[in-house]
Amino acid sequence: MGSLAPARFLFSTKKTPMASERYNAKANEEKWQRIWDDAKLFETRTNPEVDRETYYVLEMFPYPSGRVHMGHVRNYAMGDVIARYKRAKGFEVLHPMGWDAFGMPAENAAMKNKTHPKGWTYDNIAAMRTQLKSMGLSIDWTREFATCDVDYYAQQQKLFLDFLEAGLAYRKNAKVNWDPVDMTVLANEQVIDGRGWRSDALVEQRELTQWFFKISDYSDELLESLENLDQWPAKVKTMQANWIGRSRGARIRFPLVKSAGTTATEIEAFSTRPDTLYGAGFMGLAAEHPVSLELARTNPDIQAFIEDCQKIGTSVAAIETAEKKGFDTGLTVAHPFIEGKELPVYIANFILMGYGTGAIFGCAAHDQRDLEFARKYGLEVTSVLADPGSPDQPFPVQNEAYLGEGVMVGSGFMNGMAKEEAIEAAIAKLADARLGGSPMAVAETNYKLRDWGVSRQRYWGCPIPVVHCSACGVVPEKQENLPVVLPDDITFDKPGNPLDRHPTWRSVPCPSCGKAASRETDTMDTFVDSSWYFARFADPTAATPTNPKATNRWLPVDQYIGGIEHAILHLLYSRFFARAMSITGHMDVQEPFKGLFTQGMVVHETYRAADGSWLQPAELRVEDGQNGRRAFRLDSDEEVEIGGIEKMSKSKRNTVDPDDIIETYGADTARWFVLSDSPPDRDVIWTEAGVEGAHRFVQRLWRLVNNIAGSGEVVGAPDSDLALRRLTHRTLANVDGMIPGLRYNSAVAQIYTLVNAIDQAAKKGDVSHAVLIEAISICIQMVAPMMPHLAEECWAMLGNDSMVSASPWPRIQTDLLVDLEITMPVQINGKKKGEITLAKDSSKEAAEAAVLAEAFVQAALSGKEPKKVIVVPGRIINVVI
């Protein structure tokens, strides 16, 4: 395992600057970035040696908004640490970068500024690439691509056609979420509290013909495979499981008894709790249920009630607070188990047509919603669960439904059974019973997860490669006619989709019959673009969507890092895509991301002037004195209110521009600060004081290296030498254990301790030069993944003629991790009273004798015998009196 690149430098490594000089971050960072580039140090080799293990680290690729923000800095710094660490550990590392470049903002900018989405996007990419490069990330830039590159979306069109052929993509007429502001369809996942995720506009329901991906076929698979993702945060797995929303139950058919106004003879309800059937007090229908709609045709009151329900039904927020309302239809159904019992049928506003059958049986005693409804309309509340200790006494139910465990009571054949047993028994009995010749119930599993609607009525997206022919219908475009390229000559003077009104683009011959036909003008949801980009990085110039050989070598991504906001959408779609791409032969990996890390946000104090306007941190100065923290405007010296700590955002103006920080302090300081201050999965509070502290450390470390490198031979005391060597290797062992788990802030704390010790040793002069060099060298190597430029400069100053970025990780000398003689605390009755130094391997008996001989122990005993002496070898001794 040698260095990865030839190490030849154009400057002298032996130069030893004066200790009074300051480290010039800007000049050094530019210099080292150029040297890394010239050495092609971070280019991943397509054919690494066979014995070299691969490691794929990926951060969620950015949307090219135009500016890099602190969240990006944190995200990419975190990934870069692991990439550089794994490289030093001898892995062949893939660490690429790309751009999630399609989407609405480009079109909005086009409309506003009369620019073209393409020009706007590529300009932004160029600006952000420069910014990211100034961070000194160890990225293989030769693999860079944008999802709006024709080369990329051409491959995506091939994937679409393969999905279409495999039945994974289909077209259906569906009620869709329509965003009236963006004038496009949204996926369910993109509707938050009834509003568009981007526009915040109230979403309407419209009936349109749309393209869908059959993600619902994989509901079980996607749910059950979550268990195997042991390197994913539990929280994300829970969120995905909830989103898939599997519930097992039964469809139960209830025969109608009183049926005035409907032609139906039965109503089918879905329930996960058929065990509570004996407690059923009513039946509820959704407003859109066919029976409700049929009744409404002849009953104006029902018509009015349904309209009322639908008004509320547009926004989730409204549903949450809405009062339970119902309408007694006068219909009744027969209870399946209790001879002669009839249940009244209500239309109720809390029942959703989209889930189950749109009808329920209400068991008021064991469902809170049903209970509220029953109390309001004076319906039956019968508890059918009892404490196993007194199985004849049902749990009393007043205003809170009983949702816990229990045994069945008042439930005929189910009496005495526990929940699961009773559910099985109820389903079995109903399955045997006949209604009109077929079983009264079938077991069924329901899911919340719906098929993924991918059609978007937008220009700036991947065109869906199909043609509409009046004779042949919907025809896939021929492979040889791909890619279907977006036209450049488009206008944004009107809302809606520019592709629809393009004069010629739509007109094509039908791929099947050759007659005049027209192209599909919908483009794909941008989440499609991001669902497979990680696979493309394995071979970004392949003539097919993936090069299976490369994909199989690199995937799954070993460590994926990004924000928790993608816990459901992007990650679930990508998991689906991996499966769909496996079916269609594009790769063999089912789970795309082996390890997932969700990083916290970068947050900052907010500042508000007396007139209520928000101020930027750069516009004021903060005093931190005895009167607490106070902030003043730089221009007027007026005091402003220091507000809450919030996510950096344009609206609150509490942003800090990474460019400014890198210009002032350098990329290393910015990286060190975001990595050191809080655990990576939690929010980090950006403070000026913290940045300055980080920068002081940069200067201090550089000065320390300078001093050590420039000092002459020192002969140290054997004890001090050993102590520093021990600390060095113990720190190395600890840091080595922390980096793979992304516990960077803990690693930083360890490094601080070591630097303090080296500093002290250098000043005292009781440690030999060679030991100091070893300590500071290992220290620099541990710092290198986090502050790579500073580390290179220090590494060179220490006389190394290789780059630290190309050097193997230092080896831990394990014999230094164990002490021969150790100082242990001595407790008396569990409280520390003193210390004792013993040989590492002294026996319990010897330790006990030595402790009892100590003066402070004798004093505490005052002549008595100790009740007990606990000796934990190597840890502690406790004398119990």
Add this chain to the structure above:
RNA sequence: CAACAUGUAGCUCAACGGUAGAGCAUCUGAGUUAGGAUCAGACUGUCGCGGGUUCAAAUCCCGCCAUGUGGACCA
């Protein structure tokens, strides 16, 4: 409303059964024309509260309180 996470120095966080520590801030001193940088040093803790287990609890268990996050008519 149930779930999960988090409560340790003024602030941000370590330690995860066995000696409570770092950085920042604050204070004192050195130095400097001054400020900054630097150096030397100092202060700060019922480890959220209450109980339990243990020779020993910040750490494990139970209960409560506070804060945060994302869910919430999914039958």
